[in-house]
């Protein structure tokens with residue numbers, strides 16, 4: 464038996480093996496129980512000591528060479544397989560997404576972001592308060608004591624009372640309690656908007672039991688109605704992205720403001736939809752009531768722990784859903800809360816389209 468020739472032949476076959484199965488087959492053929500190298504090892508027992516002395520090292524050398532060659536080839540093939548897999552599974556994170564992103568920003572969220580952006584530019588911070596409110600913050604501190612008739616107009620959703628002397632809990636009927644909470648926690652001066660959910664027991668095409676408001680509050684020294692009018696005008700021009708916003712301030716009544724004004728804005732019909740702009744007295748135009756506002760009532764400033772002789776301010780409250788409808792042309796409020804993906808697809812906004820003053824606070828998607 465020419466061991467050198469056997470070894471050469473075996474190593475050549477191992478080196479030529481192209482996959483792991485072939486390598487395993489060769490291992491069995493050489494080193495398995497019935498394998499040829501194993502067979503050679505067995506012949507050592509039948510040899511004379513002299514012969515064994517010569518053949519022993521050669522056969523063991525053959526076995527070691529074949530074992531090492533098999534291990535090396537196996538490792539090389541495994542490495543190559545891994546390389547191929549890595550190459551095949553490469554993900555280029557810089558490529559654009561294969562599928563258009565799903566989901567969209569709800570118009571209410573979009574408008575709230577727009578409001579935050581516009582008012583941030585005027586130095587207003589965003590404040591918030593709880594939706595489960597107490598009677599005192601929602602009414603009493605806002606100059607609506609227990610017997611006040613304005614309370615009845617709010618269609619309040621109350622929680623069952625827990626104890627006779629506990630503060631009565633309710634779902635806040637407006638964002639105005641955030642005025643009180645912010646004055647109490649931050650003191651004065653103050654410039655905030657407070658967007659959020661509010662609740663009333665009311666439901667038809669233009670009323671839903673939950674809707675959205677944004678409250679505005681400025682507390683400082685020497686604040687007067689002129690500041691209020693300028694702020695609202697500046698806000699509405701930025702929001703509707705047009706300069707011809709004309710406001711009409713009408714005397715009104717809210718318990719938490721004195722004097723109180725209802726703010727109307729001129730609009731016209733274009734293509735069957737209401738478009739804000741122009742004076743309501745212009746031909747083809749009319750006035751629409753947009754929001755409530757006024758100078759913060761002294762009682763409210765005092766209830767919130769500030770001295771009304773030192774601090775004055777103005778406040779306003781406006782429906783966010785209504786603002787969205789007027790700008791983006793929806794006509795049924797209930798659709799806002801149906802969660803119908805077709806509606807969201809039509810009226811929703813791309814999550815990559817954050818409103819900014821420089822980029823436009825709400826160009827339709």
Ligand code: DAH
Pocket residue numbers: 636637638639678679717719720754755756757778779780781
């Ligand atoms: N809270 C009022 C409402 O829900 C809206 C409102 C009116 C808010 C006048 C104000 C305001 O801050 O000054 O009907």
